[in-house]
Amino acid sequence: MIESAFYQELLAMMPGKVKAGELMKKHTSWRIGGPSEIFVEPSGREDLKAVVTYAHTRELPLTVIGAGTNILVADQGIKGIVVKLGRGIDKIVTGPDGIVAEAGAKLSRIAAAARRAGLGGFEFTAGIPGVVGGALAMNAGANGSSIGDLVREVSLLSLEGEFFHKSREEMGFGYRTSVLQQEPAIVIEAAFACGRRDKSEIQKEMEQFLKRRKATQPLHYPSAGSIFKNPPGDSAGRLIEAAGLKGLRVGDAQVSELHANFIVNLGAATARDVLALIGKIRETVLGDCGVELKLEVKIIGDI
Ligand SMILES: Cc1cc2nc3c(=O)[nH]c(=O)nc-3n(C[C@H](O)[C@H](O)[C@H](O)COP(=O)(O)OP(=O)(O)OC[C@H]3O[C@@H](n4cnc5c(N)ncnc54)[C@H](O)[C@@H]3O)c2cc1C
Known part of the structure; x- marks a missing residue:
């Protein structure tokens, strides 16, 4: 069992953002998973860097999750620190030919922002319930496209607490995989390239994808x-x-x-x-x- 001093110290660093024994079933789409020893929801990059550095210097196991929609968590739970990236690290900025989104931003919010801005590319994500960090780690895809196809550059945090960048080529995207599955690091933000597309065409295509999902998935x-x-x-x-x-x-x-x-x-x-x-x-x-x-x-x- 992890020392409660670690929990107290982290709580003092990030009041209101740290829990002990949080049931992971509350954070997985399967509604399965036992307690995490320490559960942290950082409210920004500096919080995240602080908790990652804390775990590294004390040699505590660290697990990062997003929306928890592609994970099976053990009934016994997770040892060490679990960091959930969602609210607080979920900014989305649209530009004339692309989008920059933070790791905790939901794909559905990005697709909606893209549609409003007349930017094509994210239509295929209609109905994929993850956030950017999990989607990049998994190279989420559907309808013949994958998120890696859209990536320009990814900002990451190493497990030692250092920020760095990777290009799309360096991310090693493949079928439901990326370099992060062999060389773990934490996605902070990604820049995506999008083409201009008529808003109503985007809307129509996304509705078709959603309709097909509803008919074929439970x-x-x-x-x-x-x-x-x-x-x-x-x-x-x-x-x-x-x-x-x-x-x-x-x-x-x-x-x-x-x-x-x-x-x-x-x-x-x-x-x-x-x-x-x-x-x-x-x-x-x-x-x-x-x-x-x-x-x-x-x-x-x-x-
Ligand atoms: C109903 C349903 C439909 C789905 N349809 C599809 C589909 O069509 N196509 C598809 O590809 N997937 C699909 N999925 C699976 C899932 O939604 C995607 O893989 C999604 O992108 C995972 O994102 P997440 O945020 O939930 O990741 P999580 O499940 O939280 O994590 C997945 C992996 O990514 C890692 N990770 C999470 N965040 C980060 C981060 N910031 N940095 C580094 N690593 C991180 C985790 O450690 C874990 O290994 C579906 C799931 C459901 C429930």
Whole structure:
């Protein structure tokens, strides 16, 4: 157990922004996850730098999350300090040919700002519930585009507490991956390039994307979006459905009846339930068609 002196010191540094034992299920779209020893919601970059430097000098484990829409947090919770980037680090500025957005800005707010400014590029994000930092770490994408395609430059904070920049090339974007998955650093802000586009065309396209999502995804249940990455040339959902696994349940975790690559929480699912279900899916799909499904969702904490 982390020393309570650490909690007291951080609380003194950032009054009102630090909690002990905060349940992570309150911060994940799956509504799953045990307590974090220390939970911090910094209200700006200097707060963030202070907590990162604090964790580094005391050798405390540090986990950064955004909207918590692509993570499975252990039932036992997360050791050390969890930093959530959202409100306070979520400024969005539109320019004539691009947008600058801070790590905690929701993709939906950026897409709305882009539409109002007549800037095209963010339409594909319609319905993706994350914020900029998580979206860049995951290179979130849909409808044939990914967020990395729009990036000009990213401002980051190292785990030692130093600010630095990376170009799009240096970010190493690939299918649901970026260099941050191998070389962890914290996204602070990103500059995106956008083209001019008619506002009503932007609106129309986003409405179409949302309509398709509502028809094909189980949005009325807590989930974390797609569980597995699509294997080359195929779709994970198709393979899982072909294996007859739609509706399969472990506890309150269920393979969605609507979209087989979603695991939904029917009410009281635990991380243990979800992992057991993931194991069954992988085993069956491997046995049936020889494909090893790879997780898209990130597991955080000791499972
Ligand atoms: C209903 C639903 C639909 C979805 N649809 C899609 C989709 O179409 N396409 C898609 O790609 N995804 C989709 N997702 C998954 C998810 O929304 C995206 O991956 C999203 O971009 C993750 O952002 P987040 O802020 O929630 O990240 P989180 O889940 O909070 O974090 C994800 C990862 O990023 C890291 N991270 C978070 N913030 C930072 C930061 N500031 N700096 C460095 N690392 C950071 C975390 O440590 C973690 O490893 C969907 C999810 C749901 C629930």
